[in-house]
Amino acid sequence: MFNYILQGTFTGLIFSLVALGYTLVYGVLRLINFAHSEVLMTGGFAGYFYLHYAMSNQTVVQSVWLSLFFIVTGVIVSGIAGTLVAIAIERFAYRPLRRRNAPKLAYLISAIGASYFLLNLFGKEFGRYPEATTQPFSNHVVVTLWGGQFTMFDFVILVAALLLMVILDFIVSRTKMGRSIRAVAMDAETASLMGVNVNRTIASTFALGGFMGGAAGFFVAINQGISYDMGFKPALLAFTAAVLGGIGNVRGAMIGGVVLGIVMFAPIYWLQQPWMEEVIAFSVLVLILLFRPTGLLGERLGRSA
């Protein structure tokens, strides 16, 4: 039992990272960014290529420090790739519509279009077959706890995700950029009267979410390999996590991811039917919407805590 909860927590942390992207964008635009899955995918591809070339076919990394170096730089590379794609999505699929004051339906459709475009562009450019990523560390079992085996990967994701989330939380609640994001989320027009460049703030919101999504893509790439449609499933689950925690609420997204991860391990634990996990996840989504539509922590747009 406990080992499943722990296992779920580790899986959930990846959802949390991706969910942050949804929640941040939702905060400022009141929109679900359907193209966020492609941010994750791009991050994964960037991580794949970075490790592929930087490690130049080393199969085993000798020193711990080298491993650490590859992980840190890999997260940064993937994060930057995710940032760039997120900004591009904002620039080409959202901003032209904002200028025209288009209805929400148009945004959703345009984002889906951008998502499909990117997805298939990558599929075309890099082929449509999955590929395993070079491992930057040896993924051996570190501890056995309550009958569950926890690998190196679990600990890497734990540390990295917590670190990234602490940094993000700091940025949103303490820095000037975070303040402008919160101000735009609450009242964009008044924020512009304070001298906040609303367009730039929206772009930086996408960028922040994009970095988190790209970094999550890096871990997905290490764990499951890459393929052009790798973003779809984690992103869908991450959205569920964001709603679970209360969309628009940064800390809610973090917690929502972990809770979802744990909930999703339930079918494996009780039913021994791994394919049920998605069914469970979406049933959870529908149930939340039914009974607590504002999520666990509540929707508090523009407020980090």
Add this chain to the structure above:
Amino acid sequence: MTEPMLQVEHVQVRYGSVPAIHDLSLSVDKGEIVTVLGANGAGKTTTLRMISGLHKPFSGRVIFEGEQIQNRPAHELVSMGLGHVPEGRRIFATMTVRENLEMGAFGRKGSFHEEYEHIFTIFPVLGERRKQLGGTLSGGEQQMLAIGRALMAKPRLLLLDEPSLGLAPKIIASIFEIIGKIREEGVTVLLVEQNANQALRIADRGYVLENGEVRFEDAAATLLGDDRIRRAYLGLEA
């Protein structure tokens, strides 16, 4: 004669194809308090929003300190010295008083301890509540916070949109008192008001708008004394 600080020349503003302001010209000299009066829907708020860059004019020019600003976005105008206290206060409800003030100084660099203290001397109430969330303040306190927030950017011209809206008479009086104080500190004020009586008492000059056009413009005292205007446009008794 020196150039006026703010000059609005033959501006037309449209919502879609519907004009909200037809052909509006007004000017504000440095150090003045100018008030814009008129009934609901006369185009007062639209005028302010147009000046501060929230709404682009369809035609015409706006000149602020010698520079054309009608095509500039709102956030650039703030650093040029144009502050705008929007209608309905619009403070950031889940930020503290202190954070709201910080937002006001968004375009500036450095630390603002002196400014905070200065704002807190103008509005002692805010100083007591600096850690409190903006949304928990009373209406009057929120209005003070909104004005204080705008002052944090060190504007040379302050646009005030209905600062008396929904406030008790006693608080309205103190708000107008503060507007006078702000002028004494060298900030020019363009004041949009429904409360014509109070506004004209404090202002140097006034414009009366009707259907998006200037109907009358004159010294505040003259407007206040003109029975015709009082009855027809200002809703005051003769």
Add this chain to the structure above:
Amino acid sequence: MSSEIDTTVPWYKKLTGDDYRRVATGTAGGAVLAVMTGPEGSIAEPLYALRASLLTAHVIGYLIFGIAIGCLLTYRAKIRDGVWKRRRATPRIPMAEKMAATSGPARSIALGGSGVVAVVAALLIADFSGPYVSHKASLHVIAHQFLYTRTYGYLVLALAIWFTGANQVFHVTNVRLRSLPKWSILVGALVGSLLFGLTADPFLRPRFSWHAIEPSYRDSMFHHWPTYLWVVLALLLALSYLRKRNSAAPMSATPRRRALVVTPSMRVLTYLGAGFIAYEAPKYLSSYWQISLYQQIGIFCLLAVGLNVVVGFAGLLDLGYVAFYALGAYTTAYFSGALPLQPPFHLNPFVVIPAAVVVAMLAGVLLGLPTLRLRGDYLAIVTLGFGEIVYVLANDWTAVTGGSPGTLSLPTFSVNLLGLHYSWNPADPLSYYYLMLGVIVPVIVLFDFLNNSKVGRSWAAIREDEVAAQSLGINALKYKVMAFAIGASTAGVAGVFTAAKVGVLFPATFVLQLSITILVLVIFGGMGSILGVLVGAVFLQWLPSYLTFHSYLGYQESDLLLYIGALLVIMMIFRPQGLVPSKRRRREFIDAELGLGSADALGAITQEQPS
């Protein structure tokens, strides 16, 4: 304004970062287009596709195109901001007169030079628009193009444009376009575009190249399509020119434009004509097109018309639409006993139709009720999840659905009633087509009726202003769920039709991609307009079939969604109301831009600040 332009600084020194960004964006756009149309790559050699496509002659064209667009945008922005002087500061006529007055070598050089430019441009266009020849840009490729009649078509077009232009400027002849009678312009456009279409059309290469003439006369109807398009385009251009000419003439006292009055008899005639074509035309198609007419076009028309009720009429976004389609198909399979889970009794697909409607509708209501009470955009994600669940169940719940290998040998439609025996034969696609026609026409009539009834007005009210609608006593939830369930049941019917024709079911059919594709059909044609949706569905389903069948232009079937994605974004930016929008929807989009009401049932968002 022009006095404010500083002319002491040369124009290129006035370029700013914005301008470089525009050109860079254009270039990047060109590169993306190049990759889009280029060869397939692979992860093992990540830059292969990019390199290969950039080195191809026809793709360099896209780059040039992108850069040109970037430069054009820069030019426009510079003129708008009043930084650059408009090149055509003086009116056009004096320049033309000046050139006309010029004689001798200057005139000859200008005339000849522009002619050469026209020829070279035609050759380049012929080359760039040609089929994907090889990875090398070379004279060889260009020379190769001469073997195709297409090249001559472009040459004729370029020379015609050149001559018209030269005649305007240099007065080569005394004939002026403006003085020509109307009929001659129309006839000229007709003949010219026919000639151009027949020779230059890239689609028509095999038909009119030297050695290959299409053998089958039955196919030729569709082969003429691009030519017809060119003809229509040319005639429209000519008409718009004539109208402009008319309105430019101040003398004309006649009303410029008379509104087309649709009399009831005209309407009946139109319907009869359309019915006749729909009945008669398919008989002359080859079996490839007959099959595609049912499986690609007919079923998708039904699906699109159903989704239109959700997206177009109610303004909701349903991304799991395919799930209902799958429900219909699997209901058919269940009652035929083809699934591992055995039914209590076996049913003929005809009888399954009501069952499928009920199942899909129930699913729609169950899903819609909790979700539609909330913000509309949640519906999108919940339906997305629902679609995924149905797919997972179909794929993995082996005990019930048979899992990923799919289900085989489903029965076809058959009638066995009152001594009448008829069984639809899967080898005869036309019989299915007529059956489909018999379903889709009543569905369209019904939906049109609904949209014009009280229900349709309630949908419109909810779309435009939900709060106001509710204050008028409209139960928004009820109508939204209703739209959602109607859409779902339509998809269920389409599912039955697919299952009964194809005879096999694979879970892989019912992926999210299909939902998106159907969404595109609705949006492309014009959401909310049944005619538009039909036009969109027919065109967008026909085009990939056509391109796949003929494998021109380097079109690869796997790239379909790439283009569809791009199309969605472009439609949303430039024409969100679709190609053939309904009047009401178009007005809603315009109103929404002005900040009056909304055009969907999803709520408000943060706007761009005016800049």
